Amino acid sequence: xxxxxxxxxxxxxxxxxxxxxxxxxxxxxxxxxxxxxxxxxxxxxxxxxxxxxxxxxxxxxxxxxxxxxxxxxxxxxxxxxxxxxxxxxxxxxxxxxxxxxxxxxxxxxxxxxxxxxxxxxxxxxxxxxxxxxxxxxxxxxxxxxxxxxxxxxxxxxxxxxxxxxxxxxxxxxxxxxxxxxxxxxxxxxxxxxxxxxxxxxxxxxxxxxxxxxxxxxxxxxxxxxxxxxxxxxxxxxxxxxxxxxxxxxxxxxxxxxxxxxxxxxxxxxxxxxxxxxxxxxxxxxxxxxxxxxxxxxxxxxxxxxxxxxxxxxxxxxxxxxxxxxxxxxxxxxxxxxxxxxxxxxxxxxx
Amino acid sequence: xxxxxxxxxxxxxxxxxxxxxxxxxxxxxxxxxxxxxxxxxxxxxxxxxxxxxxxxxxxxxxxxxxxxxxxxxxxxxxxxxxxxxxxxxxxxxxxxxxxxxxxxxxxxxxxxxxxxxxxxxxxxxxxxxxxxxxxxxxxxxxxxxxxxxxxxxxxxxxxxxxxxxxxxxxxxxxxxxxxxxxxxxxxxxxxxxxxxxxxxxxxxxxxxxxxxxxxxxxxxxxxxxxxxxxxxxxxxxxxxxxxxxxxxxxxxxxxxxxxxxxxxxxxxxxxxxxxxxxxxxxxxxxxxxxxxxxxxxxxxxxxxxxxxxxxxxxxxx
Numbered sequence: 001x002x003x004x005x006x007x008x009x010x011x012x013x014x015x016x017x018x019x020x021x022x023x024x025x026x027x028x029x030x031x032x033x034x035x036x037x038x039x040x041x042x043x044x045x046x047x048x049x050x051x052x053x054x055x056x057x058x059x060x061x062x063x064x065x066x067x068x069x070x071x072x073x074x075x076x077x078x079x080x081x082x083x084x085x086x087x088x089x090x091x092x093x094x095x096x097x098x099x100x101x102x103x104x105x106x107x108x109x110x111x112x113x114x115x116x117x118x119x120x121x122x123x124x125x126x127x128x129x130x131x132x133x134x135x136x137x138x139x140x141x142x143x144x145x146x147x148x149x150x151x152x153x154x155x156x157x158x159x160x161x162x163x164x165x166x167x168x169x170x171x172x173x174x175x176x177x178x179x180x181x182x183x184x185x186x187x188x189x190x191x192x193x194x195x196x197x198x199x200x201x202x203x204x205x206x207x208x209x210x211x212x213x214x215x216x217x218x219x220x221x222x223x224x225x226x227x228x229x230x231x232x233x234x235x236x237x238x239x240x241x242x243x244x245x246x247x248x249x250x251x252x253x254x255x256x257x258x259x260x261x262x263x264x265x266x267x268x269x270x271x272x273x274x275x276x277x278x279x280x281x282x283x284x285x286x287x288x289x290x291x292x293x294x295x296x297x298x299x300x301x302x303x304x305x306x307x308x309x310x311x312x313x314x315x316x317x318x319x320x321x322x323x324x325x326x327x328x329x330x331x332x333x334x335x336x337x338x339x340x341x342x343x344x345x346x347x348x349x350x
Numbered sequence: 351x352x353x354x355x356x357x358x359x360x361x362x363x364x365x366x367x368x369x370x371x372x373x374x375x376x377x378x379x380x381x382x383x384x385x386x387x388x389x390x391x392x393x394x395x396x397x398x399x400x401x402x403x404x405x406x407x408x409x410x411x412x413x414x415x416x417x418x419x420x421x422x423x424x425x426x427x428x429x430x431x432x433x434x435x436x437x438x439x440x441x442x443x444x445x446x447x448x449x450x451x452x453x454x455x456x457x458x459x460x461x462x463x464x465x466x467x468x469x470x471x472x473x474x475x476x477x478x479x480x481x482x483x484x485x486x487x488x489x490x491x492x493x494x495x496x497x498x499x500x501x502x503x504x505x506x507x508x509x510x511x512x513x514x515x516x517x518x519x520x521x522x523x524x525x526x527x528x529x530x531x532x533x534x535x536x537x538x539x540x541x542x543x544x545x546x547x548x549x550x551x552x553x554x555x556x557x558x559x560x561x562x563x564x565x566x567x568x569x570x571x572x573x574x575x576x577x578x579x580x581x582x583x584x585x586x587x588x589x590x591x592x593x594x595x596x597x598x599x600x601x602x603x604x605x606x607x608x609x610x611x612x613x614x615x616x617x618x619x620x621x622x623x624x625x626x627x628x629x630x631x632x633x634x635x636x637x638x639x640x641x642x643x644x645x646x647x648x649x650x651x652x653x654x655x656x657x658x659x660x661x662x663x664x665x666x667x
């Protein structure tokens with residue numbers, strides 16, 4: 001029996017790390033059609049395999065724990081893919097490379113240091129630290145001091161510069177790490193965006209070409225178009241030499257004659273066509289048309305008669321009005337005005 | 351253009367970001383379970399029961415997803431996005447259509463890009479509820495399962511070989527070093543019944559006394575059980591496989607010195623450092639080193655000894 005089992009166990013592939021057994025030799029003669037039968041057969045085979053795993057697992061020396069016997073499993077033998085790529089080691093920083101060449105090693109320093117000034121133990125760094133610049137009330141003057149310089153302010157600016165320099169170095173090291181793809185997982189490098197408020201615009205560096213074009217513009221913006229100015233070394237000729245605009249002759253002559261008229265016509269037509277729908281007021285047009293018709297009728301009736309207004313004005317003053325055309329017409333027939341006036345009145349009273 | 355460093359503002363956020371970062375030894379893969387626009391009732395049950403089996407390391411999306419088509423070009427975009435969002439590198443996508451009824455797509459991702467895919471149709475599904483068994487045997491959530499793969503198909507047929515690997519990865523849970531033997535309570539049995547069909551079932555383990563250290567194992571089917579019919583599958587890209595299979599050499603794990611293991615067990619060699627007796631500090635006030643007393647003492651001691659023995663003799667008499 002035992003030998004049989006051993007042979008069987010040899011035929012299985014067992015991956016103890018995954019607690020998996022695989023029987024590559026089993027082959028159904030005929031797959032049972034009944035569901036339960038199939039399940040039963042599978043369970044039977046499965047039991048054998050599970051027993052094979054159990055034989056291996058339960059024979060590993062155990063260690064007693066509060067929760068039960070514990071065994072140490074070997075690593076899985078089935079190769080399965082990783083979830084994410086392997087992390088890349090961070091390249092050494094500039095300081096680290098330098099320290100290596102010089103053989104500088106890290107030494108542990110105490111967190112607290114004895115302060116001679118206050119005779120007490122203080123932190124090495126941070127708040128309320130030893131040798132804080134802010135704690136120094138008096139700085140002795142030296143021969144090398146420049147007059148008019150505030151030594152306290154100088155200290156502060158120097159400190160600020162040191163901090164800035166350190167930050168710059170840090171960013172450089174991070175950039176180097178980012179190139180290799182070895183940024184610390186919690187750090188993200190991103191391009192600085194423009195300020196949203198728009199009060200501070202980012203200073204733009206002026207390029208070579210822009211400078212050249214500006215210089216060219218300045219050179220040609222004299223009354224003479226830069227004709228008499230001295231050329232600077234390396235200055236390029238202006239981009240638009242000569243005139244920008246042509247004035248055509250207004251007077252008609254040979255050839256060019258009607259060109260100016262055409263040009264202005266073109267512009268006017270364009271403008272009119274663009275606003276044509278606004279220019280044409282239907283109500284106004286109808287009124288005008290009606291007015292004209294009425295005037296025509298009147299003028300037909302008037303043949304030889306003066307206009308009512310003319311008659312009205314006439315007795316008051318003999319002067320003629322310049323503008324009104326009707327008054328002009330009335331002048332022609334001064335004698336018959338009175339009779340017409342009466343007829344008009346009648347008609348209005350009706 | 352300047353560069354800006356962005357660092358999480360709170361420690362909690364930092365921890366969350368670091369949890370997702372690539373690591374030398376990875377934590378277990380999480381599974382995303384989701385569905386397409388149309389699912390059958392049966393497929394819904396399959397998905398929920400798979401979620402139940404994987405509870406603790408799975409995320410279930412219950413909304414319909416109309417733009418996920420894992421096998422098609424451009425259909426993987428939102429799937430990859432979800433993978434990134436939920437930090438899942440395994441997924442199960444269910445969809446039901448006339449052409450492919452009760453379709454399950456099992457897949458893995460590498461670096462939040464689709465690594466490989468297997469499409470299976472589910473047939474003859476039998477739910478957990480349909481099995482009757484002693485509830486004391488019910489496997490506990492998150493226990494480490496056994497696997498039994500039966501059939502030559504898993505070796506000879508490429509698709510089944512692939513399916514075997516995906517199923518193993520899907521259900522194996524975290525890779526562990528220490529196994530509690532009292533927690534051994536479940537097994538997945540997969541049998542290749544034909545060249546494209548796999549009978550998959552989930553069983554509880556009953557450990558019976560056998561008189562030896564190794565208990566006798568008994569399987570009790572607890573479900574779900576189903577037939578998986580392989581439809582389409584996509585193997586991983588070769589270059590990606592090479593990258594994904596890279597092993598980490600743990601720098602923290604040192605090889606123990608002077609320890610050998612052979613078939614009899616582990617043997618160690620122990621070196622005892624030189625005791626350097628000659629260089630031990632001497633103290634002048636050690637009583638035993640004082641000359642005068644040493645000369646005087648032995649006589650007294652001898653006398654004492656003789657007296658004591660005499661006394662003892664007297665007492666004994």
